[in-house]
Amino acid sequence: MDIFTTFDVSASALKAQRIRLNTISSNMANVETTSTPEGGPYKKKSVYFRTQAIPFKEQLDSSIKGVVVSEILEDQEEPRKKFDPSHPDAAEDGYVSMPNISVLKEMTDMMSATRSYEANATVIKSAKRMALKALEIGR
Amino acid sequence: MKRLEPFNQTMQLLQKVLDLRAANQTVIASNIANSDTPSYNRREFQFENELQSALTGAPGALQTTHAKHISLTAGNVNDIHGKVVEFKDETGIGDENSVSVDMEMMALSENQLLYEATTQLLKKKLGMLEYAISGGK
Numbered sequence: 001m002d003i004f005t006t007f008d009v010s011a012s013a014l015k016a017q018r019i020r021l022n023t024i025s026s027n028m029a030n031v032e033t034t035s036t037p038e039g040g041p042y043k044k045k046s047v048y049f050r051t052q053a054i055p056f057k058e059q060l061d062s063s064i065k066g067v068v069v070s071e072i073l074e075d076q077e078e079p080r081k082k083f084d085p086s087h088p089d090a091a092e093d094g095y096v097s098m099p100n101i102s103v104l105k106e107m108t109d110m111m112s113a114t115r116s117y118e119a120n121a122t123v124i125k126s127a128k129r130m131a132l133k134a135l136e137i138g139r
Numbered sequence: 140m141k142r143l144e145p146f147n148q149t150m151q152l153l154q155k156v157l158d159l160r161a162a163n164q165t166v167i168a169s170n171i172a173n174s175d176t177p178s179y180n181r182r183e184f185q186f187e188n189e190l191q192s193a194l195t196g197a198p199g200a201l202q203t204t205h206a207k208h209i210s211l212t213a214g215n216v217n218d219i220h221g222k223v224v225e226f227k228d229e230t231g232i233g234d235e236n237s238v239s240v241d242m243e244m245m246a247l248s249e250n251q252l253l254y255e256a257t258t259q260l261l262k263k264k265l266g267m268l269e270y271a272i273s274g275g276k
Contacts, residue, residue, distance in 0.1 A: 003164065005165045013172030050176060063169075066173075122247070130255070
């Protein structure tokens with residue numbers, strides 16, 4: 001057990017939260033995107049987390065877990081319909097399929113991701129300070 | 140084993156506490172890292188009671204009257220390893236994650252402060268040794 005395990009654990013969380021933030025920014029950027037290479041409007045992507053054992057660090061009954069993004073899934077909700085016959089992606093009935101993304105939801109999710117990122121950065125800072133204090137012993 | 144001198148005993152205790160606090164830091168880091176992981180159980184690293192019973196011999200400590208007796212509680216500070224206890228989410232709402240980040244942050248700063256206090260004590264202890272070596276100069 002060393003203080004560097006803390007760095008591994010918190011770094012895994014920083015990475016996971018960064019991926020989450022990237023996904024949110026992709027959702028926000030494509031809130032009005034009506035056509036994609038796969039066809040149809042952009043679909044909201046969601047990030048799912050799961051625990052991950054820290055490799056080579058099976059101490060303490062391997063109860064020390066990092067976190068990893070297990071999958072990024074596309075939302076299966078129906079697209080939002082908007083009446084706009086002049087739109088190039090409009091269907092024959094004049095309705096355009098818009099991505100079903102709630103900007104409000106994305107914003108709160110973004111705040112949550114930012115706070116989690118900050119919390120983990122604080123843990124790293126704290127562990128670093130502890131390690132430096134230990135180096136001061138005998139000085 | 141030869142009984143240790145009080146001076147060494149304190150040093151040994153302080154070293155052990157540093158080790159245990161470093162382990163505790165990792166457990167707290169694991170909780171904060173998984174604060175968004177569904178159905179993650181909060182973990183707690185418990186060693187304080189074990190440490191206390193090792194120091195005082197009580198409560199709960201069985202006396203060993205024979206050299207071949209095995210003590211149920213750690214009689215020596217070196218035998219303390221602490222244990223990790225999991226706590227399930229009892230609220231039944233949300234994603235069954237029992238981590239509360241604010242509580243963990245509090246535990247984090249508490250652990251950090253106590254670690255720093257222990258390093259200070261160790262430093263002072265070594266300072267005293269240095270003072271004695273230099274003949275009080």
